[in-house]
Amino acid sequence: MVTVIITSHNQEESLRCSLPVYLSQSYSDYDVIVVDKNSEDMTVRWLEDMELEHTHLSHILLPASTKANNKDVMALLLGIRHCLSERIIIASADCVPQSEHWLEDVMSAWDDTTKIVVVPEVARKYKDAKSLRLSFRQKYALWLLRHGMPRCSISSVLGIERSVFLSCRLLNNRVKSKLRTSDLLVRYCSTPLNTSVLKDAKYSVYSLVP
16 A cells, blocks of 8 residues: 655645645555645645545644644654655645646655655656656756766656654754755665665656746
8 A cells, every 4th residue: 555645735726736646646555645834825725625535645734733843844754744655655746747647657666775755856748758857956866866976866756765764864853954855765765775666657747836
């Protein structure tokens, strides 16, 4: 089983585009948790309606009183504590899987020795491209990963084992950074031996952000 955890804040419009694709995956054994970080739009009401239609969807509200250097990490921790899966896919409301077979493809590439799966992210204009179109920054990040110098991920979407996330030093609440959570997890948890980088276009997600 695998759990997809999406964190959001005032991203109802993005969720309306991405969440239905996550919920319609062909992979048989998965669920989706959306952790909302005190949205002020109609996100929560829309999620409540979606839950009535999809039994494998649930949503959680991050308490407004939460005090943390990185609320994204705390939101993910809340989601992980509410799931039963050892394998987690951290996803962004702004990223959309390429197809309904995306999760099945990612899970087929996630072998027993892999603890972290780096999923590629492409610009929206490349969403139907047959080959992977990566930016210079992403190519440089991949080079660093291959040479044992992880600095950042190439996407907002990342596969990680629950035990690796829970043992990460990010949870000591002292790490202050403007980097994405996926970048921080790669920086603090990734090694050449425990990380697999998926380089085919079928594994990618495309960004809704221009």
